[in-house]
Amino acid sequence: MLVKTFAAAVQGITATMITIEVSCTKGIQFFLVGMPDVAVRESHERIISALQVNGFKFPRNRIVVNMAPADIRKEGSAYDLPLAIGILAAAGEIGIENERLERFVLMGELSLDGGLQPIKGALPIAIKAREEGFKGLILPKQNVCEAAVVNNLEVYGAETIKEVIHFFCGKEKLTPTVIDTRKEFYNLQQQFEFDFSEVRGQENVKRALEVAAAGGHNVIMIGPPGSGKSMLAKRLPSILPPFSLQEALETTKIHSVAGKVEKNTSLLTQRPFRAPHHTISDVAMVGGGSFPQPGEISLAHNGVLFLDELPEFNRSVLEVLRQPLEDRYIAVSRARFSVNYPASFMLVASMNPCPCGFYNHPDRPCLCVAGMVQKYMNRISGPLLDRIDIQIEIVPVPFEKISEQRPSEPSSHVRERVIKVREIQSKRFASDKNTYCNAQMNSRQLHKYAVPDEAGLKLLKNAMQRLSLSARAYDRILKVSRTIADLDESPAIQSTHLAEAIHYRNLDRETWGL
Numbered sequence: 446m447l448v449k450t451f452a453a454a455v456q457g458i459t460a461t462m463i464t465i466e467v468s469c470t471k472g473i474q475f476f477l478v479g480m481p482d483v484a485v486r487e488s489h490e491r492i493i494s495a496l497q498v499n500g501f502k503f504p505r506n507r508i509v510v511n512m513a514p515a516d517i518r519k520e521g522s523a524y525d526l527p528l529a530i531g532i533l534a535a536a537g538e539i540g541i542e543n544e545r546l547e548r549f550v551l552m553g554e555l556s557l558d559g560g561l562q563p564i565k566g567a568l569p570i571a572i573k574a575r576e577e578g579f580k581g582l583i584l585p586k587q588n589v590c591e592a593a594v595v596n597n598l599e600v601y602g603a604e605t606i607k608e609v610i611h612f613f614c615g616k617e618k619l620t621p622t623v624i625d626t627r628k629e630f631y632n633l634q635q636q637f638e639f640d641f642s643e644v645r646g647q648e649n650v651k652r653a654l655e656v657a658a659a660g661g662h663n664v665i666m667i668g669p670p671g672s673g674k675s676m677l678a679k680r681l682p683s684i685l686p687p688f689s690l691q692e693a694l695e696t697t698k699i700h701s702v703a704g705k706v707e708k709n710t711s712l713l714t715q716r717p718f719r720a721p722h723h724t725i726s727d728v729a730m731v732g733g734g735s736f737p738q739p740g741e742i743s744l745a746h747n748g749v750l751f752l753d754e755l756p757e758f759n760r761s762v763l764e765v766l767r768q769p770l771e772d773r774y775i776a777v778s779r780a781r782f783s784v785n786y787p788a789s790f791m792l793v794a795s796m797n798p799c800p801c802g803f804y805n806h807p808d809r810p811c812l813c814v815a816g817m818v819q820k821y822m823n824r825i826s827g828p829l830l831d832r833i834d835i836q837i838e839i840v841p842v843p844f845e846k847i848s849e850q851r852p853s854e855p856s857s858h859v860r861e862r863v864i865k866v867r868e869i870q871s872k873r874f875a876s877d878k879n880t881y882c883n884a885q886m887n888s889r890q891l892h893k894y895a896v897p898d899e900a901g902l903k904l905l906k907n908a909m910q911r912l913s914l915s916a917r918a919y920d921r922i923l924k925v926s927r928t929i930a931d932l933d934e935s936p937a938i939q940s941t942h943l944a945e946a947i948h949y950r951n952l953d954r955e956t957w958g959l
Contacts, residue, residue, distance in 0.1 A: 448535040448543055450527040451550045453573055454517055455566035457737070457784035458698045460573035462550075464513045465524070467531035472507025479512030482520045488555070491522070492529045495559040499607045504536030518782075520736055523564040526553035526583070529606060530613070541613045548580040551609070559606045561585035563708075568694075568701040571595040581621065583609055590711040591701055593622040594694070624711050626690070637683040637715070642855040644680065646842035647673055653837045653949060655859050658684045659866040660928030661882035662921075663770065663792040663832065665755065668839030669809070670802045674795035677839075678751045681793060682718050683856035685749075686867045692747045695787065699746055703739050717748035723757040731765050732786050733777040742769050743786040755794040756824035763829055766792070770832045773885070792833065796825075807840065831917040834884060834925050835949040866931045883928045888920070895923040901943045908947045922946045 448467045453460040477486055493503045510528060512519050530551060534541045552570060554562040563585050571592035574582045581599035582592055589602030601619040603609050611617035641651060650666065654677060657664045666674045688696070697713045700706050706713070721730065721741045732740030742750060752758060769775045773789035798804040800821050801812040811818075830836070867882065873894060874880040880890065897905060909919060923938075926946035930938045 446535050446537060448531050448541075448546065450531040450534075450546055451579070452524050452527040452552055453550060453566075453570040454519055455569055455702055456517075456782070457786060458569055458702050458739070460566065460569040461514075461517060462573060462577055463517070463519065463524075465527050465531050466511040466513060467528075467535040468509045468511075469504060469532070469535035469537075470507045470509075473505055474507045476509045477512075478510070479515045480518045481512060481524075482518060484522045485512075485519050485524055488522065488525045488528055491525055491555045491557060492532065494557040495525075495529065495555040495606055496533070498557065499559040499605065499610075501533060501538060501610070504532065504538060506536055508532060508535070521565070522554040522562075523552045523566075525555035526561065526606065526609065527551035529555065530609065533610065539610055539614055545613060550574040550579050550582045552582070552584045553603070553606075554585075555606060561603055561605060561609075563587035563704075565704040566702045567592040568594065568698050568706075571598060571600060572698075574598055583612070583619070587708050589622045590624060590709050591697070591706050593624045594626045594697075594711045596626075626712065637856065639676075639680040640683055640856045641680050641859060642852045644673065644677060644853055647677065647839065650677055650837055650839055651853075651859075653835050654681055655684060655863065656925065656928055656932065656945075656949075657681075657791065657793075657835050658686075658859075659863045659932055660834075660870075660924065661791060661884040662834035662925055662928065663794075663884070664835045664837065665794040665796070665830075665833045666837055666839050667796050667798055669806050669841060670797060672839045672841050674839055675751075675753055678720075678749075678753075678793050678795060679718070680856065681749055681791075682716050684859040684863055685716050685791075686860070686864045688714065688716060688747070696747045699739050699743050699787065703744060705744065717745050718751065719745040719748070720751040720753060723752075723754050723759075725758070725762060727759075727762055727765055730762050731769070731775050731777065732784075733779060737777065737779075737782055737784050739786050740775070742766065742775060742788040742790060745790040746787045748790060750790045750792050752792070752794040755796040756821055760824065760826075764826065767829060767832060794833070798838075805838075827915070828917075831915050831921070834921045836951060837949060838951060862932065866928065869931050869934075883924050883931070886924055886927070891920060891923055895927040895938060897923070897926070897938045897943055898940065901926075901938060901940045904940055904943055905947070908950075912950060914950065918950060922950065925949060 446469050450465045452463045452465060454463050496503050533539045552564050556562055567584055567588035568591050571582050572595055575595050575598040583601045586602035586604050589600055593600040599621040601621055612619045668674055693712045719741050728734050730740050732743055769788040775786050775788045777784050799811055799813045799818045803809045804811045804818055870882050926938050926942040929942040929945050
């Protein structure tokens with residue numbers, strides 16, 4: 446007897462349907478073909494144990510299982526459930542009509558007692574199942590909320606293989622999970638762990654972060670230990686504009702593929718904040734590996750990638766950031782696969798001004814010998830610094846500010862201004878689907894929307910000559926000045942806006958005497 450069940454393979458952040466064909470004839474052999482990896486081949490032993498514990502027999506027949514299309518490599522243990530159901534149905538051990546099986550996509554890893562373990566990529570699998578016209582999706586209960594955000598698809602969560610078998614045999618009903626996506630999405634967006642009201646002083650830095658959030662600009666903060674760099678970076682998500690539903694779906698897909706979506710969570714409602722340690726490898730940063738997974742830059746998609754102690758990162762890790770910072774995606778090409786991961790993120794970095802941390806400190810002397818400061822700064826390449834729009838120096842907060850009882854401006858007030866500016870940009874770039882904020886403007890858009898007046902051009906020319914800035918830095922200054930003008934609700938870029946934008950380049954090498 447020939448039976449077909451359906452599963453899915455995740456490649457990048459999209460899914461491909463897999464047809465599992467099971468043929469059961471006379472004999473005692475088991476064949477599994479169609480480019481399965483080791484984890485898929487090991488499913489044979491898990492299936493035998495799971496069936497025995499739940500009162501079913503693994504058929505003693507010649508069983509041939511083909512996982513089509515055969516040119517796509519099948520990886521992981523999530524095929525256990527469709528393989529087990531297909532084998533039982535083909536052997537006639539359970540009375541399931543082929544037509545009923547073909548209306549559902551099945552995914553789930555089996556434990557030895559028949560329990561269903563969570564899988565990765567439930568959301569892209571659900572999206573693909575709906576696109577292919579399937580009636581429903583059956584998967585482990587831990588993944589059901591994640592997959593149920595896809596409408597027009599019945600999503601069933603099961604705890605054991607016995608529940609799934611009884612469902613197909615009509616002995617037991619599974620209730621489809623229904624989630625009011627919009628209600629859940631909008632109700633949870635305002636909850637933040639950190640707030641700007643907790644920050645004393647540092648008004649110039651908070652202003653720079655507001656500009657960065659309003660225009661989607663990359664930021665680097667440089668200052669001595671304890672000046673508040675990490676504290677400020679952690680509060681940046683609280684002033685970023687809220688997710689759109691489309692952004693939330695796209696970001697959740699990436700986290701779903703990486704297995705980072707928490708149990709009983711349907712959608713990510715807040716922009717991600719990723720802060721990898723400086724010992725991270727190139728592959729962990731950009732993605733890939735033997736079993737392709739999104740890297741940190743993709744997990745930070747539509748959110749913030751925070752690199753603390755930037756010079757301590759491996760030089761090669763920092764250099765791989767250059768291409769995704771410009772293109773907003775990362776292409777990972779290997780001998781066996783090639784995948785694209787989205788990587789549109791805000792880069793926020795921090796660093797000390799020198800190895801000891803007290804270069805240019807107002808009170809404490811720098812202990813670094815001659816040449817150490819230059820060597821330390823040279824760990825960050827000029828091309829990478831050029832791609833960072835806002836470079837701001839942080840000084841220690843005086844005691845009077847630290848002990849001040851009056852609370853600072855809360856994040857909610859700053860966020861309102863940021864949202865207002867993003868709405869201006871949304872209208873400005875309404876005709877261009879690839880541009881969402883000022884930081885993403887191309888050369889054509891710069892010439893159209895970021896043209897300074899004569900006084901501004903003269904100011905900019907002097908700054909370019911004095912700081913020895915590159916052409917890329919010139920574009921960055923114009924983008925930042927456009928955002929500052931939007932914060933002032935000014936249709937034109939004035940010289941004051943340019944002056945503030947130029948001030949945010951004060952960490953370029955020439956300003957440090959390097």
